[in-house]
Amino acid sequence: MDGNKDFLEFVYSFNESMESKDVKLVYKGEITHQVTKAFTSITETNMMVAEESNSVQKKVFHVIVEFLQNISKHADYMTNEESHEEGSGVFLLCKDDDNYVITTGNVLLKEKENAIANVLDKINSLDKEGLKALYKQQIKEGRLSEKGGAGLGFIDIAKKTGNSLDYKFVPINNEFSFFIISSTISRTQNFD
Amino acid sequence: MEVIKIVGTDDTPSVTLDVANEIFEISGRSLPEDVAVFYEPILDWIDRYSEEASGKTIFNFKLVYFNTASSKMILDILLKLEEMHEAGKDVLVRWHYPEDDEDMEEAGEEYADIVDVPFEQISYSLD
Numbered sequence: 479m480d481g482n483k484d485f486l487e488f489v490y491s492f493n494e495s496m497e498s499k500d501v502k503l504v505y506k507g508e509i510t511h512q513v514t515k516a517f518t519s520i521t522e523t524n525m526m527v528a529e530e531s532n533s534v535q536k537k538v539f540h541v542i543v544e545f546l547q548n549i550s551k552h553a554d555y556m557t558n559e560e561s562h563e564e565g566s567g568v569f570l571l572c573k574d575d576d577n578y579v580i581t582t583g584n585v586l587l588k589e590k591e592n593a594i595a596n597v598l599d600k601i602n603s604l605d606k607e608g609l610k611a612l613y614k615q616q617i618k619e620g621r622l623s624e625k626g627g628a629g630l631g632f633i634d635i636a637k638k639t640g641n642s643l644d645y646k647f648v649p650i651n652n653e654f655s656f657f658i659i660s661s662t663i664s665r666t667q668n669f670d
Numbered sequence: 671m672e673v674i675k676i677v678g679t680d681d682t683p684s685v686t687l688d689v690a691n692e693i694f695e696i697s698g699r700s701l702p703e704d705v706a707v708f709y710e711p712i713l714d715w716i717d718r719y720s721e722e723a724s725g726k727t728i729f730n731f732k733l734v735y736f737n738t739a740s741s742k743m744i745l746d747i748l749l750k751l752e753e754m755h756e757a758g759k760d761v762l763v764r765w766h767y768p769e770d771d772e773d774m775e776e777a778g779e780e781y782a783d784i785v786d787v788p789f790e791q792i793s794y795s796l797d
Contacts, residue, residue: 511703515681532770536735543701543737614780617745630738638773 500579503571509550510565518542521571530665537638537663538578544631545569545582545659553584556654573665581660588655591647598659601632602642609637639663671722674715682708683733687715692725696747697732697766700740709743716747720754727751727759732766732794733774741777745784752787762788769793 496504502524503517518539525535549567567584586594604612613633620629636643641662647655671689678684678698686693702708729751736744748763755761763785765778775791782789 511681519680532768533772536771536773539735540737547737547739610780614784617742618784620742630741634738634741 500572500574501570502573503569505569506567508564508566509546509553509569511550514543514546514550517546517569517571534578534663534665538580540638541580541635541661541663542571544635545580545661548631549582549584552586554587554590554654555585556650576665578663578665579660580663581658583656583658585650586647586655586657588647588649588653591655591657594657595645595647598632598643598645601636604636606637606640609633613637635661671715671719674712683736685712687712687719689719689723692728694727695730695732696744697730697734699734700736700744702740705739705743709740709746713743713746713750716750720750720757720759723754723759725760727754727761728764729761730764730766731778734768734771736777745781748781748785748787752785755787762790764790764792766792766794768796770796 495501503520505513505517507513521538521542522535525538530538546569549569550565553565553567555564555566567582570579570581572579572581601609601612613630616630616633632643639661641664644660644662646658648658649655673690674685674687676682676685681699681701681703683696683698683700686695688694696712700708729747731744733744751761751763763782765781767774767778775793778789778791782791
């Protein structure tokens with residue numbers, strides 16, 4: 479049973495890898511409303527035990543909700559691979575002494591890359607006042623999309639965390655990329 | 671008019687719309703699975719109410735959390751209240767926020783900037 483032994487070794491190194499990156503919670507699969515509720519609930523309990531400030535707790539909660547909602551509404555899927563179901567992706571919550579870092583990844587049609595990159599570059603170029611103005615413009619003009627998103631999530635996350643959104647598109651093939659986005663919430667810093 | 675009384679859950683707010691007792695309030699957490707399905711009956715109710723409203727309407731928001739999908743629906747409610755105000759009805763929005771919650775306070779300020787309706791910000795203690 480060499481294959482099985484390899485797998486058990488893999489589990490050990492997987493655990494080591496997660497520890498080395500301070501990963502506290504990881505999930506891969508379909509993102510449903512129930513999954514979102516489960517993660518926010520676990521994280522809230524952990525943050526209360528860790529005695530995080532109300533402000534940090536609410537910001538972490540908000541980023542989890544918005545990131546997971548994005549995946550459930552916008553992730554694409556590759557029909558030739560069973561492992562990629564609609565609305566599925568990977569979710570990681572990391573915590574070190576200074577920060578919470580929440581990261582998600584999902585399959586995306588390459589043709590959507592430019593539009594998303596443009597929005598994120600614009601958000602990352604703005605200061606707090608600029609983000610407030612963009613938020614106001616978007617909430618007034620943006621209609622709820624067919625899938626229920628208001629196009630406000632990324633803007634609001636940048637505004638509330640005070641940190642830029644790191645992102646990357648990793649090419650999978652000619653048609654699809656893997657979209658990774660990460661938000662950092664300071665555990666200590668004042669947000670003003 | 672019929673009374674709307676929705677008991678809140680960990681992802682949907684409590685809602686009371688009660689003309690006879692002059693209670694108009696949305697409170698708690700708002701991150702419903704489908705915001706349109708949750709908020710449509712509320713928006714419809716306010717539409718019908720706005721035609722017959724005679725007394726003072728004090729609409730209380732006492733939310734502790736809402737996601738961005740809900741923020742658009744909250745604006746839709748406020749826009750209906752703005753229409754009532756512009757039609758000469760006596761309307762006041764009271765935006766309650768936990769005293770240590772700057773994001774919720776700021777959300778109220780932003781709404782007050784966007785809609786033209788009498789708007790009060792009220793902080794409260796969670797204890």
